[in-house]
Amino acid sequence: MKEILKGHIVHAPALGQLEIIEDGYLVLEDGVIAGIYSQLPGEHADGKMHDYGDRLILQSFADMHLHAPQYPMLGMGMDLPLLDWLDTYTFPVEARFADTEYARRVYRRLANELITNGTTRVCMFSSLHTDATWVLMEELEKAGVTGFVGKVNMDRNGKEGVYQETTEESVSETLRWLEGCHFDHVKPIITPRFTPTCSDELMAQLGKIAAEKGLYVQSHLSENRAEMAWVLELHPDCKQYWESYHKFGQWKDHTVMAHCVHSDASERRAMREHNVVVAHCADSNINISSGVCPVRQMLDEGIWVTLGSDIAGGQQLPMYRVITTTIRSSKVRQMMDDWKTPFLTVPEGYYLGTTAGHKYFGGGFAVGDALHAVVVDDGNFTESTRPLSINERFERALYMMEQRNIISVWSAGRCVVGR
Numbered sequence: 099m100k101e102i103l104k105g106h107i108v109h110a111p112a113l114g115q116l117e118i119i120e121d122g123y124l125v126l127e128d129g130v131i132a133g134i135y136s137q138l139p140g141e142h143a144d145g146k147m148h149d150y151g152d153r154l155i156l157q158s159f160a161d162m163h164l165h166a167p168q169y170p171m172l173g174m175g176m177d178l179p180l181l182d183w184l185d186t187y188t189f190p191v192e193a194r195f196a197d198t199e200y201a202r203r204v205y206r207r208l209a210n211e212l213i214t215n216g217t218t219r220v221c222m223f224s225s226l227h228t229d230a231t232w233v234l235m236e237e238l239e240k241a242g243v244t245g246f247v248g249k250v251n252m253d254r255n256g257k258e259g260v261y262q263e264t265t266e267e268s269v270s271e272t273l274r275w276l277e278g279c280h281f282d283h284v285k286p287i288i289t290p291r292f293t294p295t296c297s298d299e300l301m302a303q304l305g306k307i308a309a310e311k312g313l314y315v316q317s318h319l320s321e322n323r324a325e326m327a328w329v330l331e332l333h334p335d336c337k338q339y340w341e342s343y344h345k346f347g348q349w350k351d352h353t354v355m356a357h358c359v360h361s362d363a364s365e366r367r368a369m370r371e372h373n374v375v376v377a378h379c380a381d382s383n384i385n386i387s388s389g390v391c392p393v394r395q396m397l398d399e400g401i402w403v404t405l406g407s408d409i410a411g412g413q414q415l416p417m418y419r420v421i422t423t424t425i426r427s428s429k430v431r432q433m434m435d436d437w438k439t440p441f442l443t444v445p446e447g448y449y450l451g452t453t454a455g456h457k458y459f460g461g462g463f464a465v466g467d468a469l470h471a472v473v474v475d476d477g478n479f480t481e482s483t484r485p486l487s488i489n490e491r492f493e494r495a496l497y498m499m500e501q502r503n504i505i506s507v508w509s510a511g512r513c514v515v516g517r
């Protein structure tokens with residue numbers, strides 16, 4: 099089926115670049131972008147028209163790191179450092195997801211909040227529970243959120259008797275979970291929580307499963323100094339944190355590592371050489387005082403950086419807010435670096451929260467890609483003193499918009515919110 103979206107089209111094809119097509123036309127063939135035009139070619143005049151008038155059509159957002167079972171604890175425990183925060187709040191809350199009915203209620207609401215805020219692609223952590231993880235995948239699929247979800251693995255340093263698996267359970271449940279993953283748009287990803295919570299035996303098994311089944315891996319890296327010291331204590335044979343993943347075959351192309359705040363030059367080189375993806379989570383890094391990530395430096399070195407809300411270390415899901423926090427955090431970094439490091443511009447922040455993440459799943463906002471877009475109505479913003487350019491309206495929307503401004507969401511070529 100041929101469909102046409104009409105409005106002001108804005109997307110970021112490359113870092114620092116913004117492409118704006120004022121009063122443009124986006125032509126879809128069966129949900130796949132066939133062309134973007136400033137004037138509609140006659141051959142496409144027969145398509146079904148979605149006329150969004152004076153509104154902005156933006157590429158949708160990709161959240162590359164978040165914890166679904168931490169959704170009920172948003173805004174809690176923010177005065178604790180990472181390791182205490184995990185023990186006091188996170189593990190007991192995640193343990194609650196043994197109850198699949200509770201999981202259903204929470205995950206339905208989470209999926210709805212994601213999609214109505216324009217997050218159409220995710221790379222997400224579930225809990226230890228196989229059944230609740232299927233529930234999560236099902237609810238995402240129903241809402242129109244696409245991407246990867248991982249059943250979390252942890253067989254040590256959790257909360258024994260409350261929230262921890264044996265090594266055997268962790269492996270057999272992972273295999274049972276993979277058997278039952280039959281979703282069109284939500285796929286499994288191997289997810290060791292982080293090195294301190296996974297024994298060598300478990301890490302080896304997970305690396306083997308990922309290799310045999312051709313699955314990607316996601317985990318955490320160099321978020322906090324105490325965590326890094328702990329990893330080196332547990333792995334005296336490793337000089338650096340990343341090696342504790344590498345030695346079990348988990349440090350490879352498309353491995354997503356959340357945070358990487360304190361990764362030094364040689365750890366960063368290992369990321370670039372193996373095409374490991376950084377999920378930078380500015381809200382979380384500031385909330386739990388982990389540090390201010392040197393994102394500009396990573397980008398200059400050619401590292402693949404994406405963004406994550408990291409709820410519930412992060413306190414908010416909407417990626418347009420995560421993008422503006424990322425920009426603010428880069429300005430703090432500039433001040434820390436004696437004003438020597440350039441901060442991230444609005445087009446750069448937008449690129450990281452959209453295109454850089456979409457690329458992970460294969461596709462972006464070009465001909466041949468399934469459409470992932472949001473339609474933003476900025477009509478209720480304060481009246482300006484003069485007519486604004488589309489560029490100015492885009493910047494204002496990124497900083498000011500709320501859920502109610504998103505009137506339509508397209509995910510994998512389908513209109514899943516609005517019309």
Ligand SMILES: [Zn+2]
Pocket residue numbers: 163164165318356408
């Ligand atoms: Zn995390």
